[in-house]
Every structure is written in C-alpha cells, then in structure tokens.
Amino acid sequence: MNDIKVAIFEDNKHLRESLYYLVNGTPGFICTGVYPDCNDAVFQITKDTPDVILMDIEMPGTNGIQAVKLIKAKFPNIQVLMQTVFHDEENIFNAICAGASGYILKSTTPAEFIEAIRNVYNGGSPMTGSIARKVLELFSKNIQPAAPSDYQLTAKEKEMLGFMVTGKSFKMIAEVAGISYETVRTHMKNIYAKLHVNSNTEAVSKVLKEKLLSFLF
Amino acid sequence: MNDIKVAIFEDNKHLRESLYYLVNGTPGFICTGVYPDCNDAVFQITKDTPDVILMDIEMPGTNGIQAVKLIKAKFPNIQVLMQTVFHDEENIFNAICAGASGYILKSTTPAEFIEAIRNVYNGGSPMTGSIARKVLELFSKNIQPAAPSDYQLTAKEKEMLGFMVTGKSFKMIAEVAGISYETVRTHMKNIYAKLHVNSNTEAVSKVLKEKLLSFLF
DNA sequence: ACCTGCATCCCCCGATTGTGGTATTTTCCA
DNA sequence: TGGAAAATACCACAATCGGGGGATGCAGGT
Numbered sequence: 001m002n003d004i005k006v007a008i009f010e011d012n013k014h015l016r017e018s019l020y021y022l023v024n025g026t027p028g029f030i031c032t033g034v035y036p037d038c039n040d041a042v043f044q045i046t047k048d049t050p051d052v053i054l055m056d057i058e059m060p061g062t063n064g065i066q067a068v069k070l071i072k073a074k075f076p077n078i079q080v081l082m083q084t085v086f087h088d089e090e091n092i093f094n095a096i097c098a099g100a101s102g103y104i105l106k107s108t109t110p111a112e113f114i115e116a117i118r119n120v121y122n123g124g125s126p127m128t129g130s131i132a133r134k135v136l137e138l139f140s141k142n143i144q145p146a147a148p149s150d151y152q153l154t155a156k157e158k159e160m161l162g163f164m165v166t167g168k169s170f171k172m173i174a175e176v177a178g179i180s181y182e183t184v185r186t187h188m189k190n191i192y193a194k195l196h197v198n199s200n201t202e203a204v205s206k207v208l209k210e211k212l213l214s215f216l217f
Numbered sequence: 218m219n220d221i222k223v224a225i226f227e228d229n230k231h232l233r234e235s236l237y238y239l240v241n242g243t244p245g246f247i248c249t250g251v252y253p254d255c256n257d258a259v260f261q262i263t264k265d266t267p268d269v270i271l272m273d274i275e276m277p278g279t280n281g282i283q284a285v286k287l288i289k290a291k292f293p294n295i296q297v298l299m300q301t302v303f304h305d306e307e308n309i310f311n312a313i314c315a316g317a318s319g320y321i322l323k324s325t326t327p328a329e330f331i332e333a334i335r336n337v338y339n340g341g342s343p344m345t346g347s348i349a350r351k352v353l354e355l356f357s358k359n360i361q362p363a364a365p366s367d368y369q370l371t372a373k374e375k376e377m378l379g380f381m382v383t384g385k386s387f388k389m390i391a392e393v394a395g396i397s398y399e400t401v402r403t404h405m406k407n408i409y410a411k412l413h414v415n416s417n418t419e420a421v422s423k424v425l426k427e428k429l430l431s432f433l434f
Numbered sequence: 435a436c437c438t439g440c441a442t443c444c445c446c447c448g449a450t451t452g453t454g455g456t457a458t459t460t461t462c463c464a
Numbered sequence: 465t466g467g468a469a470a471a472t473a474c475c476a477c478a479a480t481c482g483g484g485g486g487a488t489g490c491a492g493g494t
Contacts, residue, residue: 091372096353102346116346125350129319129333129341132349136313136342156441167419169480183442189483190440196293198482199450201421202384208425371470386450399473406453407470416480417451 003030004121007050009038009067010083011059015106019054022110029117038067042074050078052121055100057084057091065094072099079120092131103127151194151212160187161212165204220247221338224267226255226284227300228276232323236271239327246334255284259291267295269338272317274301274308282311289316296337309348319343368411368429377404379430382421 006023008031010016016034023031032048035041037059045053053071057064068080081102082095092103102120104113105128116126127135153161163173170188174181188200197203206212223240225248227233233251240248249265252258256278262270270288274281285297298319299312309320319337321330322345333343344352370378380390387405391398405417414420424430 101350101353119346122346123350124346125353126346127349129336129339129343132344132352133318133340133342135349135352136318154440164418165422167414167416167422169416171480179441180443182444185481186442186444188481192482197384199384199386200418200481201381204418204421205382205384205425208422373471388450396471397473399475400471402451403473404471405451409452415452 003028004052004117005030005032005048005050006052006054006117007032007045007048008034008054009036009041009059009064010034010054010056011036012056019113022113023117026114029114038064041067042070045071045075045078052117053078053080054117055080055082057082057095065091065098065100068095068098068100081116081120081126092134096135101125103131153191153194153212157187157191157194158212160184161191161203161207164188164200165207220245221269221334222247222249222265222267223269223271223334224249224262224265225251225271226253226258226276226281227251227271227273228253229273236330239330240334243331246331254278255281258284259287262288262292262295269334270295270297271334272297272299274299274312282308282315282317285312285315285317296340298333298337298343309351313352320345320348370408370411370429374404374408374411375430377401378408378420378424381405381417382424382430 006029008016008019008023010019013036016036020031020034023029032050033044035044038055055064055068064082068082071078071080076099079102080100081104082092082100083104083106084091084095085106095103102116102125104116104126108116119126159177160173163176168176170184171181174184177184188203191203192198195203195206197206223246225233225236225240227236230253233253237248237251240246249267250261252261254276255272258279272281272285276284281299285299288295288297293316296319297317298321299309299317300321300323301308302323312320319333319342321333321343325333336343376394377390380393385393387401388398391401394401405420408420409415412420412423414423
C-alpha cells in the first residue's frame with residue numbers, strides 16, 4: 001500500500017508546521033506540500049497530486065471554501081478535510097455545498113487528526129458530533145419538507161401564534177385581539193405545552209420551520 | 218450536575234446486561250431501565266424519564282425505528298442513540314428520519330460507547346465517518362441557491378441569530394458560544410439595529426421568512 | 435344534570451429581555 | 465502604522481416573559 005499523500009493549506013505558521021511534522025512523522029502518510037494560502041492552490045495540487053487536502057476554512061486571500069469549489073471542480077477524487085473553529089455554522093454549510101468531505105476542529109488531538117485523514121481517504125466523512133447534528137437537522141428538513149405534524153392547536157391559539165410571528169409582544173397582541181393581557185399569557189402557556197417549547201422564539205421558529213400556520217404562506 | 222439517565226432497549230441478553238453494567242459502572246451515568254423489546258417503550262420511558270435512549274435497530278416485535286418515531290413524537294427532548302451491527306444504509310436513513318440523533322456500531326469499544334452517550338446528551342450526533350459520508354452525499358443533492366438579501370450582518374452576529382432561532386436564551390447562547398452573557402446582549406443590540414426590529418421574536422421571524430441564514434435551510 | 439374542552443381573567447415572583455450607556459482588545463486594511 | 469470595524473465585556477433600570485397557581489363562564493355531548 002502506498003503512503004497517503006497529504007497537502008496542507010493553513011495560514012497559521014505554527015499550526016502549519018506542526019501539521020507538517022505530524023503527517024510526515026506518521027508511518028503511512030507523507031506530506032506533499034504545505035501552503036500558507038490557496039491563491040495558487042490548483043497549480044500546487046496539479047504538481048503535488050495529493051490524495052487528501054487539509055484546508056483551513058478561514059484564510060487570507062482566496063478563502064478555504066472558494067478553494068474547495070475550485071479544487072473539487074478540477075479534481076473530484078481528491079478528498080478535502082476542512083478545519084474549522086467551533087460553531088461556525090454558516091461556513092460549515094457552505095463548505096458542504098462546495099464539496100468538502102470532512103470537518104474537524106482545530107482543537108483535535110494529533111491521533112484523532114491522523115485518524116480523520118485516514119478516514120476521509122477511505123471514503124468516510126469524519127466530523128464531530130456537534131457538526132453531525134447540524135447536518136442531520138438540515139438533512140431531515142430537506143427530506144421531509146411537509147411534515148404532517150399537528151399539535152391540536154385551537155383556533156384562538158393559532159391566532160395568537162399568528163400575531164407572535166409578526167413580532168408583537170403579549171401586550172400588543174392583547175390589544176389587537178381585544179382580549180386581556182393575562183388571557184394572552186394563558187394561551188401562550190398552553191401553546192408552549194402543546195408545541196413542547198418554552199420560549200417565544202422557539203415557538204415562532206417552530207411555527208415558521210414547520211409551516212404550522214397555513215395562512216401565513 | 219446530575220447523572221445522565223440512560224434507558225436500554227436491546228434484545229440480546231448478553232449485550233443488554235453488558236451495557237447495563239457498563240453504564241451503571243461509569244461515574245456520571247445511571248441506567249434507569251433495560252428492556253428486551255420496545256412493545257411498551259412509551260410506558261417505560263414515561264416511568265423512567267431517561268435523558269438518553271440506547272436503541273437496538275433490529276428487535277422482535279416493535280422494531281427500533283418504529284419505536285423511535287413513537288418516542289420522539291411524545292418525548293422530543295429525549296436523545297436516541299441507535300445501535301446496529303452492520304452499516305445498513307436503509308435502516309440508518311429510516312432511523313435518522315424517525316428522529317434518532319446518533320448512530321453507533323455494536324463493535325464500538327466501551328470507552329467510545331460512553332463517549333457517544335455523553336455526546337448525544339450534549340446535543341451532538343455521534344456517528345462513524347462512513348455514515349456521515351452517506352448523509353452528506355444525500356444532503357448535497359438537495360441544495361438550493363442562497364438568498365441574496367443581506368443586512369451586513371457579521372459572522373458573529375449570524376452565529377448569534379442561528380442560536381436564537383433554536384430558542385436559546387442569551388445565557389444559553391453565551392455558554393455554547395463561549396463568550397460572556399453581556400457580549401451576547403451587545404451582539405443582539407447590534408443585530409436589532411441592523412434588522413430594524415426590537416424583539417427576539419421579530420428577529421427570528423425575519424431571519425426565517427427572509428432566509429437570512431443559509432445554513433438553516 | 436354532569437363532564438370536558440375552550441376561552442376568559444387574575445395573582446405572584448423569579449428570570450429574561452430591551453434600551454441606554456461606556457470601554458477595552460482584536461482584527462484588518464489602507 | 466494609524467484608524468475603522470468587529471468582538472469583547474460591564475453597569476443600570478424598566479419592561480416583559482415563563483411557570484406556578486386559581487377561578488369563572490359557556491358550549492357540546494352523555
């Protein structure tokens with residue numbers, strides 16, 4: 001079996017060199033190149049012909065995500081492992097769309113790091129549980145767009161929610177609905193129980209994501 | 218911090234007992250119940266009130282996937298970790314659609330096992346790289362062009378909004394984002410100004426209606 | 435007549451949010 | 465290298481929300 005060839009794109013000098021020594025110091029792996037930016041990524045990859053690319057998501061010049069797009073367009077068989085900081089959801093999403101295969105945190109231990117490279121080389125998509133959760137949530141929404149979920153909301157409760165998603169406070173709802181503030185609160189309490197939520201934002205979010213109020217669309 | 222309460226559904230007697238002793242023998246974990254089938258799962262869960270459920274996918278009687286559907290419908294906050302012997306794609310996808318949060322193999326080591334329970338309890342979705350890859354592939358097929366309108370929100374502000382639409386309080390956001398409560402409040406103030414809103418529900422509503430956060434869709 | 439679900443209203447109290455400030459450090463770009 | 469933008473953090477005070485009660489009236493069905 002040949003060594004797994006790895007190219008590294010990472011702007012932080014210290015981390016870049018650490019990774020270089022880690023990869024080259026591990027039997028079965030060889031680092032074909034380390035680069036502080038990906039302005040010439042395609043050229044360098046043509047030269048290096050790596051199997052796996054380690055790509056920092058945030059870099060000066062061409063950013064990691066743009067680079068992944070270019071790379072995957074030209075070398076669809078190269079596996080790209082993104083390195084990211086915690087909870088950068090938007091970037092993770094964009095990286096997925098760009099064609100990256102794995103996502104690891106910069107805080108990953110050396111052993112896990114090597115294992116992630118091996119995993120992505122073998123066709124897996126290593127990622128942390130927290131990132132996987134985000135992906136699953138997106139996934140299940142796209143798969144079942146029209147959830148037949150019904151929460152047994154009464155007409156009045158739906159009316160309350162309708163006002164809620166316009167950003168009205170309980171007090172404002174009471175005025176426009178012509179009922180007392182306390183009644184609005186009672187309705188909201190019942191709604192929260194039925195929707196299994198415990199805040200106004202969560203309720204609004206659920207209503208919009210699951211399209212619980214047909215009249216809103 | 219309280220112990221993580223775990224319920225186990227597993228038809229294999231030997232494995233079931235091994236898991237029981239593993240969970241109960243680990244500090245910070247307590248097994249509230251072990252069951253050889255899930256014919257009365259909802260009743261048992263009502264009684265046990267576990268935080269995490271370990272569910273074998275293949276079982277006599279009600280199978281694991283049907284059980285997950287019932288459980289998640291009634292207890293959406295309980296995290297379900299599926300177990301199986303094989304990388305059975307079909308079952309994995311069905312389980313995910315049913316609402317399971319993580320997916321592990323029975324060949325998992327005890328240490329990884331405990332770690333997976335902890336991970337799923339903390340809101341992650343532990344899974345192997347190969348499973349993650351399948352999910353990503355399906356996901357990348359359903360991508361849509363991102364929305365154009367933008368309010369000059371910074372990355373951090375988008376991150377805050379992302380947490381906001383999940384219903385998190387400022388305090389919770391501060392924890393998961395690793396910044397102080399007051400900083401979260403400062404970000405929110407800036408967000409409100411940029412979006413021209415003046416409440417959390419209005420902000421969430423605007424984000425969802427105008428699809429301001431691409432990673433949410 | 436009784437029960438159940440729904441809508442209505444009220445109280446209390448602690449937690450959270452909205453709004454107005456100020457201020458330091460980090461990052462990035464001209 | 466200086467300045468702008470962003471991220472960080474804190475204070476104070478009023479307003480609102482969340483969760484826990486309890487209570488009344490009204491309609492519909494048994």
